[in-house]
Amino acid sequence: MNKTLIAICTLAAAVAIAAPDADAAGRVKAHGATQNAEGGITGGRASAARGPNGGAALRGRALKTDGQGNGQAASGGAYRGPNGGTGARAGSTTWNADGSAQHQSSGQWNGQNSSGTTQGGFVRNADGAVSGGRTTSATGMQGGSYNADTAYGNGTAQRSVDATGRNGNSYQSTIDATKGEGVTRTATCYDPNGAVIPCSK
Numbered sequence: 001m002n003k004t005l006i007a008i009c010t011l012a013a014a015v016a017i018a019a020p021d022a023d024a025a026g027r028v029k030a031h032g033a034t035q036n037a038e039g040g041i042t043g044g045r046a047s048a049a050r051g052p053n054g055g056a057a058l059r060g061r062a063l064k065t066d067g068q069g070n071g072q073a074a075s076g077g078a079y080r081g082p083n084g085g086t087g088a089r090a091g092s093t094t095w096n097a098d099g100s101a102q103h104q105s106s107g108q109w110n111g112q113n114s115s116g117t118t119q120g121g122f123v124r125n126a127d128g129a130v131s132g133g134r135t136t137s138a139t140g141m142q143g144g145s146y147n148a149d150t151a152y153g154n155g156t157a158q159r160s161v162d163a164t165g166r167n168g169n170s171y172q173s174t175i176d177a178t179k180g181e182g183v184t185r186t187a188t189c190y191d192p193n194g195a196v197i198p199c200s201k
Contacts, residue, residue, distance in 0.1 A: 026050055039067030053082035069097030085111035098126040114140050120150070129154070142166040155179035168192030171199065 026049070033043025046060035059077035072095070078088035091105030104121035120134025131153025138146040143166040150159045157177040164170040173187040189199040 033063075036064065036066075038065075040065030040071065051082065054080075055082040056080045069095075071095055081111070083112060085109070087111075096126075099128065100124055100126045103132075112141065114138055116146075140166060169197070 027047070028049075029045070029047040031043070031045035033041055036042040042064045044060065044062040046058070048056070048058040050056045057077070057079040059075070061073065061075040063071065063073045065071035072093065074090070074092040076088070076090035078086070080086050087107070087109035089105065089107035091103065093101065093103045095101040101124045102121065104119075106117070106119035108117045109115060116136065116138030118134065118136040120132065122130055122132025124130045131151075133149070133151035135150075136146070136148045144164060146161070146163045148159065148161045151157070155178060157175075159175040161171070161173045163172075169192065170190045171187065172190075173185065175183060175185045177183040187199050189197050191197050
């Protein structure tokens with residue numbers, strides 16, 4: 001599965017990003033599917049584009065099933081802006097005939113104003129119970145930062161945030177939620193020296 005995705009994304013990337021002429025622009029697409037030995041379908045698709053000012057983008061997706069209700073899929077994409085900013089994302093999902101499933105995804109970007117990453121996923125059991133989480137981090141080019149973690153499962157959810165502005169002031173918060181009991185939230189702000197200050201709205 002992952003080899004299939006890598007192959008179609010590599011083909012798209014070669015066309016979209018490695019073109020020798022910076023002024024060249026165009027688009028290419030490819031797709032296909034076939035029945036596999038397990039009695040399901042194996043397929044994929046990819047596309048890539050290049051703009052006249054140096055920007056480029058690509059994306060690909062691959063899928064495999066076994067004809068028995070089980071399967072997996074993976075997808076990914078990437079871009080480069082005309083000003084040099086870049087970004088990418090990738091994800092994969094697996095599902096089973098008993099109703100269970102797993103998903104994971106991640107992404108990253110690097111631009112003129114900020115850069116960051118995010119990753120997370122979830123698991124669904126055969127009985128329908130779902131749990132998962134996500135982590136995100138970002139940094140501003142002028143010094144600010146943002147970090148957040150989210151987790152959920154078994155009727156509860158938690159989220160924490162830690163952010164710092166370019167002036168050095170910082171913000172920390174936590175949110176806890178429980179099904180049937182409600183939500184509690186705490187937030188505290190600090191100046192650059194670590195002293196507690198009022199949090200602005």
